[in-house]
Amino acid sequence: MKKLLTLVILFTSTIASAGTLVINSNQSGEDAKAAFDQYVADFSAAHPEVTVVVNEFEHEAYKVAIRNFLTSEVPDVAIWFAGNRMKYFVDQGLFADVSDVWSEYGLNDSMASSKGSLTVDGKQYGVPWGYYQWGMYYRKDIFDELGINTPRDFDELKWVCAMLKKNNYAPIAIGTKFLWTAAGWFDYLNLRINGYQFHMDLTAGKVSYEDPRLDDVFDKWAELVNGGCFLEDHASYSWQDAQSTMINGESAMYLLGNFITGNFKAAEMLDKVDYFQFPKIYDGVGMAEDAPTDTMHIPAGAKNIEDAKKFLGFMSNPEAASKWAKSRSFLSPNANAEPPSDRFQKMGFKVLNEASGIAQFFDRDANPDMAKTAMEGFQEFMVKPDREAKIRARLERERERIHGSL
Amino acid sequence: MSFWERNQLKLAPFIFLTPAVSLFLLFVIYPIIDSIWVSFHDWSGVARYALNEDGTYKNFKWVGLKNYIDLFTYDDEFYVSLLNNLKWFVFSLLAIPLGLLLALFLNQNIFGMRYIKSFFYFPFVINAVVIGVIFSWFYNPKYGSLAYLLNIFGLDPIPVLSDEVLATYGIIAASFFPGIAYTMILYITGLTSVSKEMVEAGRIDGASGLTMLWHIIIPQLRPATLIAVVVTIVGALRSFDLIAVMTLGGPWGSTKVLAYKMYEEALFNFRMGYGAAIAVILFLLMSIYIAWFLYRLFKQEKGEK
Numbered sequence: 001m002k003k004l005l006t007l008v009i010l011f012t013s014t015i016a017s018a019g020t021l022v023i024n025s026n027q028s029g030e031d032a033k034a035a036f037d038q039y040v041a042d043f044s045a046a047h048p049e050v051t052v053v054v055n056e057f058e059h060e061a062y063k064v065a066i067r068n069f070l071t072s073e074v075p076d077v078a079i080w081f082a083g084n085r086m087k088y089f090v091d092q093g094l095f096a097d098v099s100d101v102w103s104e105y106g107l108n109d110s111m112a113s114s115k116g117s118l119t120v121d122g123k124q125y126g127v128p129w130g131y132y133q134w135g136m137y138y139r140k141d142i143f144d145e146l147g148i149n150t151p152r153d154f155d156e157l158k159w160v161c162a163m164l165k166k167n168n169y170a171p172i173a174i175g176t177k178f179l180w181t182a183a184g185w186f187d188y189l190n191l192r193i194n195g196y197q198f199h200m201d202l203t204a205g206k207v208s209y210e211d212p213r214l215d216d217v218f219d220k221w222a223e224l225v226n227g228g229c230f231l232e233d234h235a236s237y238s239w240q241d242a243q244s245t246m247i248n249g250e251s252a253m254y255l256l257g258n259f260i261t262g263n264f265k266a267a268e269m270l271d272k273v274d275y276f277q278f279p280k281i282y283d284g285v286g287m288a289e290d291a292p293t294d295t296m297h298i299p300a301g302a303k304n305i306e307d308a309k310k311f312l313g314f315m316s317n318p319e320a321a322s323k324w325a326k327s328r329s330f331l332s333p334n335a336n337a338e339p340p341s342d343r344f345q346k347m348g349f350k351v352l353n354e355a356s357g358i359a360q361f362f363d364r365d366a367n368p369d370m371a372k373t374a375m376e377g378f379q380e381f382m383v384k385p386d387r388e389a390k391i392r393a394r395l396e397r398e399r400e401r402i403h404g405s406l
Numbered sequence: 407m408s409f410w411e412r413n414q415l416k417l418a419p420f421i422f423l424t425p426a427v428s429l430f431l432l433f434v435i436y437p438i439i440d441s442i443w444v445s446f447h448d449w450s451g452v453a454r455y456a457l458n459e460d461g462t463y464k465n466f467k468w469v470g471l472k473n474y475i476d477l478f479t480y481d482d483e484f485y486v487s488l489l490n491n492l493k494w495f496v497f498s499l500l501a502i503p504l505g506l507l508l509a510l511f512l513n514q515n516i517f518g519m520r521y522i523k524s525f526f527y528f529p530f531v532i533n534a535v536v537i538g539v540i541f542s543w544f545y546n547p548k549y550g551s552l553a554y555l556l557n558i559f560g561l562d563p564i565p566v567l568s569d570e571v572l573a574t575y576g577i578i579a580a581s582f583f584p585g586i587a588y589t590m591i592l593y594i595t596g597l598t599s600v601s602k603e604m605v606e607a608g609r610i611d612g613a614s615g616l617t618m619l620w621h622i623i624i625p626q627l628r629p630a631t632l633i634a635v636v637v638t639i640v641g642a643l644r645s646f647d648l649i650a651v652m653t654l655g656g657p658w659g660s661t662k663v664l665a666y667k668m669y670e671e672a673l674f675n676f677r678m679g680y681g682a683a684i685a686v687i688l689f690l691l692m693s694i695y696i697a698w699f700l701y702r703l704f705k706q707e708k709g710e711k
Contacts, residue, residue, distance in 0.1 A: 064673055071453045088676070092452050092465060177568075177656060233547045235568030235657040245548070369675035380658035383568070394482070401480065 020051040021307040024075040026062035031262065035327040039129075042320040043311060050307045070094045074301035076308040079129075082117035082293035083360035084203075084367065086126055089297075095125045096298045096305065098312060102127075105313035114333040117293050117360060126297040127312040129321070130330030132258040133348030134184060134290040134361075140274040142169065142252045150276040154192075154220060157279050161229040164252050171229045173251035175237030176382060179375035183362035184255050186378050187290050189217045192281040196288035196357030203365035205403030209374075209395035218392070220281065222385040235383055257292065258329050261344045275344055277351050286356025291348075292364055293333065373398040438689065444682040445473055451678035473683035484684070487662045490574050491643060491691075494663060497578045498585065498642035502634045505589025506627075510619075512590070513597045523594065530587035538651030541580035542567065545652075567653050570660035577648050577661060585641070589634045596630030597623075636699065643692055664688045 027036035033056060040052050055075065057065055062079075069075060070089065080086060089095045102108050102124045108115065114128040138150065146167055151157040164171040176182045190199045193216050201207045202214075224230065231242055231251055243260065245251040247267045254260065255278065264273045280287060296315070298308045315321050315334060322337035324330075331340060331349055340346050352358065363371040377391040400406075410417075448467045456464040477484050512523050529537065544550050545566040553563035566576040600623060608622040624631075646665040649655060655662040655670060662670070664684055672681025 067452050067676075089452075092450065093456065094452065177654065179656070233563075233565035233568050236545070236547055236565045241546070241548075369671075369677060372670070372675055376656070376658040379656065383657065397480070401476070 019304070020053050021077065021304050021311060022053050022055065022075040023077040023079075023311070024055045024057065024062075024066070024069060025079050026057050026059045027079065028056055028058045028062075032059075032328060035324050038327070039314075039320055039324040042317070042323070043314045046314065046317070047307075047310055050310065052311075070299050070301075074299045074303070076298065076302040076304045077311050078297050078299055080126065080295050080297050081360070081364050082114070082126070082128060082295045083364040085360075085364050086118065086295060086297065087120050088368070090120045090125045094300050096300045096302065097123045097125060098127065098298055098309065099124045101309050101312050104309075105316040107313075107316055110316060110318075110335050111333045112335070113358075114293055117358070118295060126295040127315050128293045128295045128333040129315060130325040130328060131291045131293040131333055131352075132330045133352055134188070134255065134257050134292075135278055135348070135351065136253050136255050136276050137246075137260055137264075137273055138253040138276065139246060139249065139251075139272055141272045142249065150274075151279045153279050154281040158223065158227060158229075160253075161224065161227055165228055170231040170245060170251040171253060172224075173231050173242040173246045173254040174234045174382075175231070175239045175242030176234045176379045177236065177238045177241075179372075179379055180361075180363055181239050181242075181256070182378035182382055183371070183375050184290065185221065185382075186217070186374075187359060187362050188255065188278045189221055189281070190214070191288045191290075191357075191359065192278065192285060193217050193220065195285045196359065199288070199359060200357075200365065203359075203362060205367065205370065205399055206406070208406055209392045209399055214392070218381065218385075218388050221381065222388065225382055225385045230382060235379055257290075258344055258348055261342075262329050275347050287351075287354070288357035288359060289352055289355040290361050291352050291355075291358045292361045294330070367402055370398055370402050441682045441685050441689075444679055445686050446470060447679045448472070449678045450676040451672060452676070469679070473680045476680065477683055477687070483659050483662060483667060486660060487664045487667045490661060490663045493574055494578060494581075494642040494645050495639060497575070498581060498638050498645075499635070501582050501585035501638055502589050502631065504582065505586045505634065506593050506624075508586060508590045509593030509597060513594060527587050527591050529583045530591070532584065534584065534647040535651050537580060537583055538648045541576075541583070541648075542652050545576055568657045570657055573653055573657060573661045577645075577652050580648055580652065581641075581645065585638060588637065592630045592634050593627060596627045600626045632703075639695065640692070643688070643695070664691075 023040075025036055027033055036054070040054060044050065044052055066078060066080065070078070071094070080089070086095065102111075102115070107124075107127065111128060114131065115124065118124050118126045118128060136150075142164070143150070146163060148160055148163055149156075151160045161171040174181050174185075187199070190202065194213050198207065198213065202209075202211075207213075231237070231245060234242060239256065240263075242251070243254065243256075243263060246254050247264070247269060261270070261273070264270050277287065277289075296312055298305060298312065302308055318332075318334055318336040318338065321334040322332045325332035325337070326340065326342070326345070329342070329345065331345055331352070340349050359365055363375065366374065374395050377395050380387060381391050446468060448469045450465055452465060454463070454466050458464045508526060512519065512526060544552050547553050547563040547565040547568075550563075552566070556563055564572070566572045604622055604626070605618070608618055613622060644665050645663055646669065649661055649663060649666050650669075653661045655666050665688060668681045668684040668688065670681075671677045671684060
């Protein structure tokens with residue numbers, strides 16, 4: 001039904017005449033839609049001469065639809081993701097260069113921290129609207145009851161797992177049915193063990209998946225798997241299914257993005273939950289973080305480029321920018337935006353400001369086909385760690401097919 | 407007599423056929439030919455006709471048989487999918503005897519039997535997506551009713567959908583739910599046309615129970631069986647919706663079938679050419695089956711004459 005709806009919207013969207021600004025949005029769901037509508041309302045108040053038409057798509061369906069509408073019914077603004085996801089369309093010539101928006105609206109200063117993830121060959125191809133931290137969300141009440149402190153390094157993490165397990169908790173919740181949650185674990189282990197640059201080289205296809213430096217990553221991961229740290233049968237569950245085990249008090253920790261706090265809030269248990277940064281593993285390796293950035297772009301075939309640039313430039317308005325980000329539990333990339341007041345957003349803000357490097361996330365940093373094969377491999381590894389060699393050989397073969405032999 | 411009046415009888419059929427034939431050419435034949443053409447190219451599915459400065463296509467590059475070579479030599483998942491298609495092919499057929507069993511059971515003149523029949527037919531009316539969701543809940547190893555049932559017997563829950571061996575069978579079992587209902591309705595209608603005289607004659611000759619079923623009833627149900635087999639097998643070959651809902655091809659790709667792999671490669675991995683190559687393979691497999699089926703059908707009809 002939703003697909004049909006988006007189709008109808010897609011066709012009716014072409015009726016909008018010149019002078020109006022057509023925006024294709026993936027901000028579906030009650031909160032997201034309200035947050036985006038607010039931003040549009042603020043924009044319309046500042047620019048009453050522009051008529052804004054928003055075509056809303058369901059978040060997952062949007063990922064498929066965008067490839068069609070970028071070449072057929074081109075909107076003036078499209079919401080998307082930074083990093084490789086953006087670069088993919090830039091390489092195909094489907095996103096317009098918006099470097100002038102960055103200079104004209106002073107984004108080079110106010111959004112300096114996100115600039116890199118929106119830059120290809122020295123030019124900017126989009127404007128970020130929000131990003132969020134990843135990290136370990138945990139049941140503080142369970143930790144307190146058992147007298148456990150949050151782990152500061154890998155050995156402590158293992159010890160915490162053992163303690164929780166001894167007390168019949170599933171130490172770490174995870175649902176890998178949709179694969180990407182497993183990639184979070186790979187990202188963090190690799191970032192903590194081999195550092196930011198190695199991780200980015202790997203996701204860019206410049207390092208072999210059979211590289212000996214990855215041995216330690218898979219060894220440490222296998223220690224957690226074999227130690228029974230993860231929720232059993234996790235391949236059966238979506239991330240939301242796994243989350244319900246944490247809400248029910250069966251599991252105690254969850255490595256996930258800050259969007260999970262919205263669900264804790266809905267379950268009225270925010271006071272029982274807290275956040276800690278993924279612990280260090282080796283001294284001397286910088287604490288890099290995953291912080292996916294969501295963005296806005298102007299498609300190359302947009303009709304109303306002038307107003308589209310106004311819309312992107314409106315992100316320089318600190319009030320409108322912070323309102324949108326905050327109501328999504330995101331952080332605003334605008335340095336002038338009001339600092340976050342929410343406990344989790346504050347912690348994320350601090351962690352990301354101190355981070356030695358910011359990765360987008362495995363499936364946003366790597367090529368889409370590489371990401372798919374790799375994440376299936378990660379899921380398999382988290383169930384059958386003894387197949388490590390076979391899995392890594394498969395990943396390397398796919399890397400070689402896409403990026404060529406090293 | 408004008409040209410029209412003279413040739414009216416000859417021309418009329420062609421005129422009547424034109425709309426249907428042109429639609430068929432446009433929406434069936436053209437996509438097939440185009441898919442075959444695309445399968446010889448490297449294309450991401452974006453901006454097919456965008457040109458380079460030298461007039462060559464920018465995103466649509468001829469690679470010859472590379473997609474097929476990759477498929478057969480490089481991609482383990484292709485063989486997993488092919489094998490899964492085979493499993494679907496073989497095990498889906500179980501729906502047919504089960505449907506027959508149910509039809510025989512329901513083929514009684516008891517008060518209210520019609521309503522009971524319609525209840526049994528109900529699963530076929532439900533959308534496959536809904537069936538997929540219901541069965542995922544059923545199989546859920548933590549909160550599902552299967553885990554609950556096993557628990558009653560003191561057994562540990564079986565994570566059917568995250569077990570690489572069981573998952574495909576788990577989905578096929580879900581497909582029985584509408585499949586059995588469909589074959590059942592075919593057999594129920596078939597049973598109404600079973601000749602009473604023959605049954606009587608059989609009874610006089612001392613046939614009863616299984617002998618009666620095997621030698622008298624089933625031969626007369628042959629048209630129903632034929633349709634049941636065809637529909638079930640075609641359904642099995644293009645099975646997709648239940649997989650997409652229940653496992654997304656997982657765990658780690660072990661429940662993928664060709665149709666699902668095609669969808670994933672073409673639309674999610676941005677490999678339209680590669681996806682088209684899978685589509686062509688699937689098309690050939692189906693064509694072989696349909697050709698064999700038509701051949702048998704013709705032979706049989708000739709025999710009956």
